[in-house]
Amino acid sequence: GQQLNQSPQSMFIQEGEDVSMNCTSSSIFNTWLWYKQDPGEGPVLLIALYKAGELTSNGRLTAQFGITRKDSFLNISASIPSDVGIYFCAGHAGGTSYGKLTFGQGTILTVHP
């Protein structure tokens, strides 16, 4: 089946630093999504990307849909302590895979004040 490789697995940064994480796939996706999960909570949708090359921002977050449609990255600028959590990429292949999202393994972000 389809797999997403998300990296890095974890990051330890100082408050104020910028963060970058990415996802790669062996196959093409029509949609890329980025979620954040806080402890004890469900994943919350941050950004959705629908077109190859698309660059979308949501506050301090910026995500891009790779030109090859096989990758995506998420940047967080000027990190703050509440950015702590697990970030997941997810992709949808479209076609007959109706509604089926494939998730990356997650990036655990720790921000030191």
Place this chain on the structure above:
Amino acid sequence: DTAVSQTPKYLVTQMGNDKSIKCEQNLGHDTMYWYKQDSKKFLKIMFSYNNKELIINETVPNRFSPKSPDKAHLNLHINSLELGDSAVYFCASSQDTDEQYFGPGTRLTVT
């Protein structure tokens, strides 16, 4: 004004028991999902219903049976619980797009 809600939040039970988890969404979405998150935080889809019709049924033991009484509800019944069923189960919903909105999760512990 909760969008996707699940009950219970925590469920502790013994092997062999049967249990149900309930999910409700008030977003007006027509598609609902069940996901399983394992101890390594990996999220994997289990089932999806669109307008009460099953459209995704991943390789899940038939001890797991979803039921959708209406568009706003999707329940998950698990028979003969096993230790390996311990996980966090998430309900999600969407409407016409790939943007899925998740509930707070149900942490199931089988002892």
